[in-house]
Amino acid sequence: MIVSLKSSTQSLVCPESHTELKLVEDNESSELFIENSKGYKFIIRNNIPCLLTEKDIEESSYAIELFKEKAAIYDEYQHLSFEIFYKSEEDVRNNLIDKLNLKSGYQVLEVNAGTGRDSILISKRLDEKSCLHVQDISFDMLSICHQKLQNVLVPVVITQSNAIRLPYPDDFFDAVYSFGGVGMNTYANNKDAFKELIRVSKPGASIVIGGLSLGPWLRNSLFGQILANHNKHYLNSVDLHHLPVEARDVTLSWILNGAGFVLTFSKGLGEPKANFDFQIPGIRGGTLRTRFYGQIEGVTDEAKRLLMKMAKEKGVSMHNLIDTIIKTEAKKNDIE
Ligand SMILES: C[S@@+](CC[C@H](N)C(=O)[O-])C[C@H]1O[C@@H](n2cnc3c(N)ncnc32)[C@H](O)[C@@H]1O
Known part of the structure; x- marks a missing residue:
């Protein structure tokens, strides 16, 4: 069930200042907007709040245009990206979602949800005490997602927003998920996307990120070359050096016969701790x-x-x- 605009707005914040937002009605046109504390009005299209700043629209026009074209046919062809590897799309996606260890009452975020192929599967793991927040930069992709999520049990909040400027408060989510976006060099700034995922996660929250990326050992194989010739995204590398210092228990593994990756981590507080004060034995000594x-x-x-x-x-x-x-x-x- 899609949460009402009034309740959705209460759980969202301005993507730039992270301050409160309010739902306002234009006196003349009766049109609804979401307004930030500076009086800037974000539009709402087909009940989807568009929380993109002018900077987002400018910086991400390529992705917005690309998925405007792809949206209509996306669901028709997506399963093939899994079947090439003799895998069932649903099984692969469900295996990733398992890693979130979802529980009743969880606040869950799915970043770059697209047409909602994972959103539907995630919604089946949640109940009416939970809330699923779904975001993507493309209105066209989200419109399809919005339709699919109308009748699910879990309350759903959908926003058109940029993964590098998320409209959610700090320390808000118990679990965060992304497939086919973050970590793949497709974002203008992956470092900022990782930073945002950490900012909006509660300490201890699980973060699961998956996507296409050929294992480095397969780059020069015939398997690798045929895939890369078909889709350059297979040549994306996973940006581990861009992970924030708060990332804990980081694991990186490969799926789809080595053509896709799964990165999991949890959110810790600050840098990891170590005992730097024990006396070092031996003639030099010190710590x-x-x-x-x-x-x-x-x-x-x-x-x-x-x-x-x-x-x-x-x-x-x-x-x-x-x-x-x-x-x-x-x-x-x-x-x-
Ligand atoms: C390959 S699709 C993946 C969609 C979906 N997660 C799936 O697995 O089917 C990539 C998605 O990332 C979205 N995207 C690209 N840049 C984005 C950004 N900066 N913030 C949020 N979403 C973005 C696109 O609009 C598109 O829907």
Whole structure:
């Protein structure tokens, strides 16, 4: 069931400022708009809020135009991309959705949902206590998705928006899913798309991303060359170096006989933790932290040789000895 525009608006935020939005009616035309705190009005087309900024429209005009053309025939041909590999599309998509570990009451986001081929499968795993948010940059693709989701049990909120400027609050979703978009070099800025997925996910949320990408070991095979000749997207590489530092338990595996990838991770808080303060055994001593922060002007070979000799004689590490010598000398000279 598609959530009413009034309730949808309450769960959405401005894609730029992340501040509240409100549903307003134009006095003269009675047309409905979604307005941000600066008075900017986002249009609503066929009950789908269009939360694209002028920048989004400018930067993503290629994708918008491309899928305007493809929308009408997309569902007719999509299954072939799986059958080439002797796989059932539904099985492959369901295997990916399994990785989300969906539960009753979950807030779930599907990014670049297209015509809703996964949205329908995800909706079957959720109940009326959950909410499925679906977004895509193409109105034409989403219109088909909107129709398919009319009668599902789970409440659904659909927005036309840009994956790199999502209209959802921070820490909002329990699970985030994307197939055939993020991570594939097709986005103008994949780094920003990953960052947005992390921003809108709750700490601990599962994020599952899949798409086409030939395994590096298959790039020069006949299998790889025939596929790449047919569709250049097989040559996309998975942008692991663009993952935000909050990504935890990252896994990357291949599906579709090595022609597609699945990237899974969860959201952690900040950078990963490690114990950088344990005393390193051995003559040099110190800790990983003192070795990183405590680098001082180099000493002569002779001073280093003497330091090592003294440390050995005293039975302490070079780190402890030099630390003590500097602190003692500073104390003698009243330097704090
Ligand atoms: C290959 S289709 C995949 C659709 C669907 N996920 C599926 O598996 O069938 C790629 C989709 O990404 C959408 N897309 C492209 N750039 C986007 C962006 N910046 N933000 C959101 N969606 C985008 C396109 O409109 C299109 O619907």
